[in-house]
Amino acid sequence: MAAEPLLQVAGLGKRFAGLVAVDDVSFTADRGEIVGLIGPNGAGKTTTFNLVSGRFAPSSGRIRLDGIDIVGLRPDRIVALGLARTFQGTRIFPGLSVEENLRIPLLARAGADERAAAERVREVLAFVGLAALRDSIGGSLAYAHQSLLGIGMALMRRPALLLLDEPFAGMNPAETRAAAAMVRRIRAEGISVLLVEHDVAAVMETCDRIVVLNQGRKIAEGTPGEIHRDPAVIEAYLGADVDA
Amino acid sequence: MIAQQLANGVVLGSIYALSALGFTLIFGAARVVNFAYGALLMLGGFATLLLTQSAGLGFFVALPLAMLIMAGAGVLVFYLVVRPVLGRGDLAVLLVTTGLLYILREGAIIVFGTEPRQIDMGVEGIVEIGDVVITNQRLVVIGCLVVLVGLLYVVLYRLRIGKALRAVAQNRAGAEAIGLNINRVTAFAFAVSGGLACAAGGLLGAIYAAEPDMGDLPLLKSFVIVIFGGLGSVPGAIVGGLAIGLIETLSGAYISFAFKDGFTFVVLIAVLLFRPTGLFSSRMT
Amino acid sequence: MSRIAAAVVLAGLLLIPPALDSYQVYLLSLTLVWSLLALSMGLLVGFVGEINFGQAGFVGIAAYVSSLLRIDFGISFWLAAPVALAAVVLVAALIGVITLRLRGPFFVLVTLAFGEIVRIVLANWQDVTNGPIGLRGIAPPEGLFGIDFAGKLAFYYLALVVTVATSVALAVIVRSRTGRLLVALREDELLAAFVGVAVMRQKVIGLCISAVVAGLGGVLIGPLLSVISPGQFTIFASVDMLVMVIVGGVGTLSGPLIGAVFLVYVPEVVQFAHEYRPVLMGALLILATMFLPGGLVGLMRAMVARGGVRPSVGAGGVRGG
Incomplete structure (x- = not known):
């Protein structure tokens, strides 16, 4: 059992009235890991976040928390299984x-x-x-x-896994540093973190592993160093107007 | 026989569709439910009645005039009653529009009495198509739906304010960000809504009767229809209105006339039971 | 402060009525029954964050079930009342499970339909309910523990005990786990769900508690008026309850009580023609929502306490769901 990642997302997809927001996205988060979910505007990262936390039901795919399939469960059940989330802003x-x-x-x-x-x-x-x-x-x-x-x-x-929805939004550099330190302290408590964020630099500094989405699909996954050099990521961000 | 019932259903459905259109527009633009909507429909019926009876105007002059008056009334309702509580949540809007419903409906009973009064359309005769018989009056109803839906599409897709209304309905925050005056657009939605309510009221008054409680059932049915067709959706309101009209007419003819209104609610409950997540998410986005 | 006020009011309600004429005692009993109904709506609006236009349906079910058990089966009031309450809770739980997942306007619409259905059944199930004419000659409650409830005064005291006990019970419930979770739900349902609150279960529980309180009012109405008919349990009665809550103060328990007193006695004093009552209710609803978000209770609090007083958990005013 210990070999199984805490969070397993496999083949996740979401359609809104014909529009494909998330398409066949798979990734994992291990125990004690801080995983970042980034991507240009409209990449589907917020939708992915909402699917994993149980706010929306996926159109396809599986989400397993600690080996248990949480797709279709009520939010309070998912919380009881050890997943917690915050919301954008306050x-x-x-x-x-x-x-x-x-x-x-x-x-x-x-x-x-x-x-x-x-x-x-x-x-x-x-x-x-x-x-x-x-x-x-x-x-x-x-x-x-x-x-x-x-x-x-x-x-x-x-919780075993904490989902943070844009924890650095609207913060100046000093506040961002403090919040990043808080995220690492949360991990030190034995809580894994999955965060979705616009601020790529802050994610690079905070996360162990980063998943990059573009136009609803996963285009890269790896350590901050790997992501930094990934041509597909650079292409996606340059091609789609980096937002501040 | 079945063709006849279908024809009757389309006539009834046309009125429902008009009524639901006005209702759904306000929801689209302002994300609020106007409980006083049925009372506006009723006032529209009486406005048409008074213009034909007391002012002696022909129905086809009186109805557009009454629609203009009720469009103004819709704007007044927005600025005087709805807007002051708009930032305070759904419950507050529900309370003030319920209050308004009471004042208008019961006020109408005091002013006009409860006796039903028919509006004279000045149209007589019947048309026979095969063994289907339709009065010309009822053809007028269908014609009104076609004309008004056409006008509505011109307003929504050609006029600047109509395009703004659609923008607000699709993305309120975005519309505000590009500098649209949300209040003016919402007031316009109330105006169009008042006009459509009046059209439904005038036609109902002509083929049935104008009376103070004539707006109660159309309000409930508009609710059902917009749930059926999707809140804020114009095509949904038209299709939903016609569908409910047909369901009612057919169930009334073939199952039980006394409980024909009940079938609408059965449909409603069935829709709500089997599509609750769809409804839920339509309010979240 | 409010404890002293409550004690003074209670002492007055205990001591003064024997000195009043029987019409005044009847009016007081009527106010108590309306207080129960307003409390039931207040719990729903203030703590569950929903409006139920079918609340009078609960009242009607309780009134009819208890009275029919007594008239048709000769069962004592004291046995018929709990059976009627159980029936109401059952209906409320069923309605709740089906409808409470619907938000705002959808829930309201279904409650409207529910209220209509109850009225239609009461008016048309001729064999059982005696149709639109209703039930007549409903006797006062049978004597219990040597206390005779036949007189108007004795019945008044019964209604007083029920109302006071209900108010105390609700005060406890509001501060309990259920009450606090309901307040959180009313504040932000989505957030509540994602911190682990079983939203539906709490709301159904809230609706059931509210239905019991409405049912208590219902079982008292028959003996109080000696006549019940479908016309008493329409949406008008539900809106009356709503007006009491809004005028009195949302999110408090004293609000509905004060609202009930206000709305029973104001038309009595001013002698409004009967036909103007709904218009008056509508106007009050608009004016109170716009200008008195805390209701009369909020107004009194603002006048009595000038700063320094912490708002209580429930002092939320009218909020969206």
Whole structure:
């Protein structure tokens, strides 16, 4: 069993009303790995991300998490199997306090132990650096803090795999460095990470392995060094206007 | 016999299609459901009635005039009731348009009474095609659908504001980014919607009767039709309207007349049961 | 502060009625029944984030099932009421499983259809329901533990106990795991699903709780009015409940209670002609949604508390689903 990758995506495809958004994409993510998903605009990376997290149902292909087929499962089932995700920008419960935001993922699991929950809230608050804002209302937080809270919520149930949706969007270089450090700290906790991102430089620096999509298909896969030299990748980005 | 029922179904379906078109346009442009839509249809019926009866105009002058008036009413509804709560979510829009439905519908009962009144179309006689008999009145209904759908396509595909409306319906954020005035476009959608509701109301009033609750069933059916044909879809509303008209007429003729309205809901529930993910995703994108 | 206010109101409700004439006592009982109905709608709008135009259908089912069991089978009120409530929960669970996956307008439409279907069945299933005329001469609840409920005052106290107990139970539920998950759902359903909330299950549970509360109002209506008919359980009644919730305050429990008092007594005091009532309801719905997003409760809170008070978990105002 140990030989099997944590996440196996095989032959993934998605059609929206005749338009092929994702076409026969396969890749894996191993335990303890940070995998980046990049590609020019419209490459299908966000759709792939949404398929893997269970937001959309794929038109074809298989997705296995820890050996279990998760295609067609309800989001809460997928979460229970150890997959968590964040959303582009910030997505939190704006009317609830920071602490209550973090509590919801634990409450969602039946038979939650109150003391263990309080302990986990403290841990995660410290991990994402929001301990001082514990009682603030989520919607009143600054953008950066809201996005940290979003990550904190995803971490609450100690997922095996965390999917980050554009974690570096809208950040300046210093903030990007801090967020990248956070991603590596998450990995250090034993959580694998799959992230989709526009900022190619940040992905090159953060990820162990990179999957490049273009026009719905996988065009390259490898270490940052390999991707950097790959002519197909350079072609795809030059041909399709690199977006900043 | 079956040909006759098919013909009747197309007539009924034409009115449903007109009604559903106005309903679906607003959803497309503003992503909101206008619960007061049935009341606008009813007001359109009474506007046509008053213009023919009190002002003595012919039906074919009165109906376009009433449509203009109701287009204005649609714009008023948007600016006075819907727009103030637009940023506050679906529930708020639902509440204010429900409130408006109550005021208009019950207000009409107080003003006009509950007695049904027929609009005089000034068209008589029948046409026989084989053993199918259709009154000329009903042919007018089908003709109105054809003319109005043609006009709608000219508006949506030729006029600048119509193209803007389609752009907003397809991609709101994108349309805003290229500098379209979303409020003006949405107001225009309410205007077109008001006009189409009025056409449906005027025709219903002519072949059946104008009365304060005449908008209730068309509202429900518009709901069913746009679910059938896809929310925001113009061809979907036309095809869906005709389909529901046929289902109702045929089930009423061959299964049970008393429960013909019920069959529409059976269809609705069946569609909802078997295509919930499709509906769900159409709201997500 | 609000605890003291609640204690004062409760003391008044316990002590004053014996001094009132029987019409005033009837009005108070009517307000209590409406309070239950408004609470049931308030739970749905404020915590499940949905509107149910068929809520009166739940009320009607409870009223008819309990009254028919008593009239046709001679079963005591105290046995008929729980059976009626069970029937309502069953229907609600069924409706919920089928419809709650539908969002916003779709859910509303199906509830509208459900309400219509209940009304049509009540009006047309002549042999059982006695058609549009309805059921007449529904007796007060039989005596229990030596307490006689035949008098208007005794019935009033029964309704009071039910309403207070329901309010307390709902206050507990709202703070429980289910209540907190429902609030999260109302805030952002998609996010809730992706942090692991079983969205459908929680919403069905919410709908069932709401249906029980509506059913409690339903079983009391028969004995209160002694007459029930299909016309009482139309979409108009559902909209009345909705107006109570919106005018009183969404996302709170005191809101629907205050809304019920407001809407039973205002027409009583102003003596509106009956035909203007729906227009008034429509106008109130628009005005409260536009200008009073927190309802009367929000208004009172704003007047009483000037800063320093943390908004409670539920103080969300009208939000989209």
